[in-house]
Amino acid sequence: SHKSSKREWKPLEDHSCTDVPWLLLFIVFCVGMGFICGFSIATGAAARLLSGYDSYGNICGQKNVKVEGIVNSGLDLTHKKYVFFLDPCNIDLVHQRIKSLALCVSACPRKELKTLADIQKFAETNGSTLCSYELQPSEYTTDPRAAKLCPKYPVPESAPIPFFHRCAPVNISCYAKFAEALITFVSDSSVLHRLISGVMTSKEIIMGLCLLSLVLSMILMVIIRYISRVLVWILTVLVVLGSLGGTGVLWWLYAKKRISAVETQIAKDNLQALLIYAISATVFSVILFLIMLIMRKRVALTIALFHVAGKVFIHLPLLVFQPFWTFFVLILFWTYWITVLLFLGTTGSPVPNEEGFVEFRMVGPLKYMWWYHVVGLIWISEFILACQQMTVAGAVVTYYFTREKRNLPFTPILASVNRLVCYHLGTVAKGSFIITLVKIPRMILMYIHTQLKGKENACARCMLKACICCLWCLEKCLTYLNQNAYTATAINSTNFCTSAKDAFIILVENALRVAAINTVGDFMLFLGKVLIVCSTGLAGIMLLNYQRDYTIWLLPLIIVCLFAFLVAHCFLSIYEMVVDVLFLCFAIDTKYNDGSPGREFYMDKVLMEFVENSRKSMKEAGRGGGAEGRELKPMVGADEE
Numbered sequence: 001s002h003k004s005s006k007r008e009w010k011p012l013e014d015h016s017c018t019d020v021p022w023l024l025l026f027i028v029f030c031v032g033m034g035f036i037c038g039f040s041i042a043t044g045a046a047a048r049l050l051s052g053y054d055s056y057g058n059i060c061g062q063k064n065v066k067v068e069g070i071v072n073s074g075l076d077l078t079h080k081k082y083v084f085f086l087d088p089c090n091i092d093l094v095h096q097r098i099k100s101l102a103l104c105v106s107a108c109p110r111k112e113l114k115t116l117a118d119i120q121k122f123a124e125t126n127g128s129t130l131c132s133y134e135l136q137p138s139e140y141t142t143d144p145r146a147a148k149l150c151p152k153y154p155v156p157e158s159a160p161i162p163f164f165h166r167c168a169p170v171n172i173s174c175y176a177k178f179a180e181a182l183i184t185f186v187s188d189s190s191v192l193h194r195l196i197s198g199v200m201t202s203k204e205i206i207m208g209l210c211l212l213s214l215v216l217s218m219i220l221m222v223i224i225r226y227i228s229r230v231l232v233w234i235l236t237v238l239v240v241l242g243s244l245g246g247t248g249v250l251w252w253l254y255a256k257k258r259i260s261a262v263e264t265q266i267a268k269d270n271l272q273a274l275l276i277y278a279i280s281a282t283v284f285s286v287i288l289f290l291i292m293l294i295m296r297k298r299v300a301l302t303i304a305l306f307h308v309a310g311k312v313f314i315h316l317p318l319l320v321f322q323p324f325w326t327f328f329v330l331i332l333f334w335t336y337w338i339t340v341l342l343f344l345g346t347t348g349s350p351v352p353n354e355e356g357f358v359e360f361r362m363v364g365p366l367k368y369m370w371w372y373h374v375v376g377l378i379w380i381s382e383f384i385l386a387c388q389q390m391t392v393a394g395a396v397v398t399y400y401f402t403r404e405k406r407n408l409p410f411t412p413i414l415a416s417v418n419r420l421v422c423y424h425l426g427t428v429a430k431g432s433f434i435i436t437l438v439k440i441p442r443m444i445l446m447y448i449h450t451q452l453k454g455k456e457n458a459c460a461r462c463m464l465k466a467c468i469c470c471l472w473c474l475e476k477c478l479t480y481l482n483q484n485a486y487t488a489t490a491i492n493s494t495n496f497c498t499s500a501k502d503a504f505i506i507l508v509e510n511a512l513r514v515a516a517i518n519t520v521g522d523f524m525l526f527l528g529k530v531l532i533v534c535s536t537g538l539a540g541i542m543l544l545n546y547q548r549d550y551t552i553w554l555l556p557l558i559i560v561c562l563f564a565f566l567v568a569h570c571f572l573s574i575y576e577m578v579v580d581v582l583f584l585c586f587a588i589d590t591k592y593n594d595g596s597p598g599r600e601f602y603m604d605k606v607l608m609e610f611v612e613n614s615r616k617s618m619k620e621a622g623r624g625g626g627a628e629g630r631e632l633k634p635m636v637g638a639d640e641e
Contacts, residue, residue, distance in 0.1 A: 009502075009588050011401035011491050011602075015419060018495040019426030026383070026429035033376045036369050037340045045347035048360070052083035052104070052165045056133075057350040057358030060104035060165060067350045070358055072133050080104035082160050084130060084167045086151040101149075101357070105130060108167035113155040116141050130155065195555045202556045205543050213536045213564035217571040220528050221320060224575065225310025228303050231524045236292065243285040250278040297614065298516030304610045305517065305586070306524070309578045311604065315405065316395055318413045319578070323570035326388040330381060337377050344370060378439050382432035389483050390420050390428050392577045394490040400585040401491070401602050419490075427489050430496045431482040438478060442471040481507075483577065487584045506587045517583055525576055529568040536564035 040046065044059070051061050056072040058064040061081040066074030087100040107128040113119050123129045123137035131140055132149035140146055156169040199206070224231075254274045257267070313319055348362040362369070394416030402408050409415040420428070449464050481500060484507060488499035507514050540560045586607055593599045601608060 009492060009592060011397065011588075014493060015423050016493045017423050017426070018489060018493060019424075019430050021426070022430040022433070022496075023426035026379075026425075026433075029376070029379065032372060033340075033380075036373055037336075037343070039369075040340060040343035040347040043347050045343040045345075045360075048346040049342050050164065051081070052102075053346070054083065054102045054104050055357040057360075058104060067352075067358060069352055070350075070356070073350075073358065075133065077104045080106045082106070082108055082165050082167050084108065084151075084158070086130075088156070088158075088167075088169055101132065103130070103132060105167070108158040108160050109155050110157060110159070112157045113151075114153060116146060116150060116153065119150060119153065119155065199555055199559065202544060205540070206556050206560055209536055209540050209543070209560040210563045210567075212539060213532055213560070213567045216532045216535055216564075217567050218320060220532060220568075221313055221571055221575060222310065224524075224528060225307045228306035228524060231527055232299055232303060232520060234527065235520065235523050239288065239292070243281075243288050247278065247281040247285050250274065250281050254278050295512070295516050295520075297617070298513050299520050300613070301513055301610055302517050302520045302524075304606045305579050305582050306521070307606045308582055308604045309575060312396055312399055312578055312582070313575075315399055315408065316412055318411060319392065319395065319574060320571070322388060322392060322413075322574055326384060327570065329384050333380060333384065334377075337373070341373065344373065375436065375440065378443075379432060379436045382435045382439075383429060386428045386432040386435075386482065386486070387420060389577060390424060390486045390490065391416050392574065393483070393487040393581045394419055396578055396581040397487060397490045397585060400582065400589075403600075403602060416490075423493060424486075424489055427486070427496045427499070431485060435475060435478060435482065438471055438475045442468055442475065445471070480580075483580060484584055487581045491585075491588070503584060506584060506591070509591070510583075510587050513583070513587075517579065521576065521579055525572045528572055529565060532568040533561050533564045537561050 047059055047062075051059050053059045054077075056070055056075075057067045058073060058075050058077055060077050060083055062078060063076045064074050082105050084103050084105040085100040086103070090099045105128045107126050109122060109128075109130065113122055113130075117140075119130050120137055120140040123131075123140070129135075129137055130151050131137075131146065135143055135146065135149055140150060156171060158167040159170050160166065161168050254271070257271050257274060344362075346360055348360040348366070350358045351361045353359045391413065395412040398412045398415065399405075399408065445464055445468050449461070449468065452461070452464075481504060484503035485496060485500035488494065488503040489496065492499065492502070494502070537557065537560065540557050544556060586603060589602050590611065593601050595601050595611075601611070603611070
C-alpha cells in the first residue's frame with residue numbers, strides 16, 4: 001500500500017487537466033449570467049435605468065408606447081430628459097425607494113422655489129414644468145388639483161446626477177431622516193454635518209494614514225520571520241499571566257468573602273458561585289498549562305515555518321501584490337453584478353399598481369432570474385478567491401520542491417497562473433461550488449432570522465442560531481480543506497476529490513501539528529493585525545491632534561483604523577496561506593523522504609534543523625526502550641518492502 005501512496009506524490013512531474021466537466025458546467029453557468037444581462041438590456045431595462053422613467057411608465061428623453069389603462073402614458077418626452085420627484089425626501093425604507101410621484105422635466109430647479117407662483121415662474125422662464133402633465137403652467141396657482149399634482153414646496157435646489165438623469169437635492173440634509181433611520185444616534189443634522197465636514201477637512205491626512213497602513217503591512221510581511229519567536233513568547237507570557245491572574249483573583253475574592261461571612265441567603269449563594277468559578281478557573285489553567293507543555297515542540301515548527309514563509313516572500317516578491325489583483329477583479333465583478341441587479345429591478349412588463357401608477361414586474365418563470373443572479377454572486381466570488389488560493393499554492397509548491405533555488409522560473413507566480421488557467425480551472429470551480437452549497441442555506445437561514453425578529457418564540461430562534469452557527473463552522477472547515485486540496489492538486493495534478501482525500505490523510509496524520517500551527521500561527525498574525533491598527537491609529541491621533549480647527553475627529557479615526565485592519569487582514573491572510581501550503585509540503589516531504597541518498601529532503605535549512613532537533617530528542621527518549629528509536633524513520637522499512 002505504501003508503494004502506491006509513494007507513487008501518488010510526484011511533485012511537479014506531470015501536468016494534466018483536472019475536473020473538466022466542472023469547468024464546462026461553470027462556463028455554462030457564466031453564459032447564463034451573461035444571458036440575464038443581455039435579456040435585461042434587450043427588454044429596455046438599461047434605458048429605463050440610465051434615462052429614468054416617470055410614474056406613468058414613460059422613459060424620459062424619448063417617444064413612448066401607450067400602456068393599457070394608464071393615463072398620461074405613451075407621451076413624446078424627447079425634450080424632457082430629467083426625472084424629477086415631487087417629494088424627493090420621502091424615502092420608503094422597507095421597499096428601498098422614493099415614495100413620490102416622478103415626472104420627466106426638461107431642467108432641474110437650480111435654485112430653491114418657495115411657492116406655487118415661483119414654480120409657475122420657473123415653468124414660464126425655463127420651459128420646465130414641475131407639476132404633473134395634465135396641468136398647464138397658467139393653471140398652477142388657480143387649479144384646486146395643484147395641491148396634489150405639484151411638488152411639495154419649498155422645492156429644494158436640485159442638480160442632475162451624472163449619467164443617471166435624475167434630479168437630486170443638492171443639500172444632503174434632506175436625506176438626514178433617511179440617515180437617521182440607519183444611524184439612530186444622529187438626532188440633529190448638525191452632528192451629521194460636523195462629522196462629514198470633519199472627514200472632508202482631513203481627507204489628506206486620511207489618505208496619508210491609509211498609505212501608512214499599506215507600508216506598515218508590507219514591512220511586517222518582511223520582518224515577521226525575525227520577530228516570530230518574540231511573538232510566540234509574548235503569546236505564552238500573556239496566556240500564563242492571564243490564566244494565573246484570573247484564577248488568583250477569584251480565589252482571593254472567595255477567601256475575602258469567606259472571612260467576612262454574612263449570614264444571608266444571597267451571600268451564601270454568591271460564595272457558592274465564587275467557589276465554583278474559582279475551581280473551574282483552576283482546572284482550566286491546569287489544562288492550558290498541560291496543552292502548552294505538549295505543544296511546546298510543535299510551536300518550534302510554527303516558528304520555523306514562519307521563518308521559511310518570510311524567505312518565500314523574498315524569493316517571490318510578487319506574492320505581496322496578490323491581494324491587490326484579487327481585490328481589483330472582485331470589485332470589477334461586483335460592479336457588473338450590481339449594475340445587472342439594478343437592470344433587473346427595472347425589467348419586466350408595466351403593471352398598474354393600487355395608486356394608479358406604473359410598476360415594472362417580472363411575470364412567469366422570469367421571476368426566478370433573481371435567484372440565479374444571487375447564486376452567481378456567491379459562486380463567482382468564491383471562484384475568484386479560490387483562484388487566488390490556487391495561484392499562491394502553485395507558486396509556493398514550485399518554490400519548495402525546486403532543490404536549486406537558482407533554477408526557479410523567472411516569475412513562479414506567472415508560471416502558477418499559467419498552470420491554473422491551462423489545467424486546474426475545473427478543480428477551482430468545483431471547490432468554490434462546494435463552499436457555495438454551504439453558504440446559500442446559511443444565507444437563507446440568516447434572512448429568515450432577520451425576517452422573524454420579534455415574531456417567533458425563543459426556542460425557534462435558538463434553533464435557527466444553532467443551525468447558522470453549524471453551517472458557519474462547516475464552511476470554515478471546508479475552506480481550510482479546500483485550500484489543502486488545491487495545494488495537493490498543484491503538487492500532483494490530481495482532480496479535486498483525490499486531492500482532498502490525500503490532503504486530508506496527511507492532515508490527520510499531523511493533527512497536533514495542524515492544531516499548533518493554526519492556533520499559534522493565527523494568534524501571531526492577529527497580533528500583527530493589532531500592531532498595524534494600533535500604529536496607524538496612534539499616528540492618526542497625533543496628526544489629527546495638530547489639526548485643531550474642528551472638533552470631531554472620531555469618524556476619520558474610525559475610517560483609518562478600519563482601512564488599516566482590512567489592509568493588514570488582506571496581507572496577513574496571504575501569509576497564512578503560504579504557511580499552510582508550506583506545512584503540507586513539509587509533511588509530505590518528511591513522510592516520503594528521510595535524508596538518505598536518493599531520498600534527500602527538499603526542505604529549507606531552518607526546517608532541517610527542526611527535524612534534526614526532534615530526531616535527537618526522540619533518540620534520547622528511545623534509548624530506554626529501543627522501540628521508539630526505530631520509529632525515528634517511520635517510512636523507511638515500509639517503503640523498501
